[in-house]
Amino acid sequence: MNAFSLRRVGLALLAPAIAVVVSVIVTTIVIAAVGSSPGDFWSAMFSNPLPRIRVNVVNQTAMIYTSAVAAAIGFRMGLFNIGLEGQYLMASFAAASFAGAAYVGGFLNVGLSLLIAIAVGAAWAGIAGILRTTRGVSEVISTIMLNAIALTLVGYLVDRYGVHEGNTVRTTKIAAGDMVKGFTPYQARDGQVWALAIIAVLVGVGFWVLLNKTRFGFDLRASGQSESAALASGVNPKRMILVSMMLSGGVAGLIWMPALFGSAGSYGTSFQFGLGFLGIAVALLGRNSPIGMLFGAVLFAYLSAQSNTLTFSTDISPSIVQITQGVAVLAVVISYEVVRRWRARLEQRVVSRELAGAMGATA
Structure with missing residues (x-):
């Protein structure tokens, strides 16, 4: 049961992890498709924000x-x-x-x-x-x-x-x-x-x-x-x-x-x-x-x-960020549903094994 609990924690973290990966991949593809540099985009987005940006x-x-x-x-x-x-x-x-x-x-x-x-x-x-x-x-x-x-x-x-x-x-x-x-x-x-x-x-x-x-x-x-x-x-x-x-x-x-x-x-x-x-x-x-x-x-x-x-350091439109936000929401909704169904099947298997073990012990 300890292993099962750890597996449940892993499944809970799996959904947001999938959403992040999907968002990064889709955004990268969109930026490359419009002829810009995905590297410049991610470098600008993950650069150390200026003090005024932190306040904002x-x-x-x-x-x-x-x-x-x-x-x-x-x-x-x-x-x-x-x-x-x-x-x-x-x-x-x-x-x-x-x-x-x-x-x-x-x-x-x-x-x-x-x-x-x-x-x-x-x-x-x-x-x-x-x-x-x-x-x-x-x-x-x-x-x-x-x-x-x-x-x-x-x-x-x-x-x-x-x-x-x-x-x-x-x-x-x-x-x-x-x-x-x-x-x-x-x-x-x-x-x-x-x-x-x-x-x-x-x-x-x-x-x-x-x-x-x-x-x-x-x-x-x-x-x-x-x-x-x-x-x-x-x-x-x-x-x-x-x-x-x-x-x-x-x-x-x-x-x-x-x-x-x-x-x-x-x-x-x-x-x-x-x-x-x-x-x-x-x-x-x-x-x-x-x-x-x-x-x-x-x-x-x-x-x-x-x-x-992005406006000052790259040629990428700031509108790309809206695509990232939208994809993140869709990815989270879909990934949570996928993981929920996967978790339900996993719990059914665990319960079936325990029932089978209990019946075997009493036989």
């Missing part, structure tokens, strides 16, 4: 990880919340507008803005939850549509009520005293690690506690595995769907908050799109595990930050 990796990891946790809450319930993009877009605009209006000042302004971001993100996700529970509309379809509506609506509101500066438009700047700066690990020119990056830590710990230490987390996992079984045990599946969607949206509302109060100071051209879709990819990559998603978020943040070096 930490900041990006915080936002990507928060997004991944938001996606994982839906996945655990068996829901595919593809609307993270629209949810944190609406939440970021609402929080930036409130903070810029300066109805209150200092940390109270920051705290209320964070609450507004959570509420708006939850409300926007709740629309898809209501449509799912009352009309049976797939959350995939409704959240895709809500993403488009959010982009159009926020664009109109910013253009209508925002501050126009030449060809750019933004919300009112947050007062300097209401910004939450971080700390400078290197020189000032290398930037700061945002103080509100701590949100990612709190969200990750909260996610683990929620799933493993609360009745709601048990109901969430039970409903995600079998809605009929959860209903038979007294859990209301429709309520769980709505609450899970709103909880996922509420966490999504916090995605861009470290950047808003750390450096951006307003919603406008500095807003970073795409974090919602990155979070979905990282949640898949990390298998919805808090630790797994952390490694995935660090990997994606590192690849994105290091891709800037």
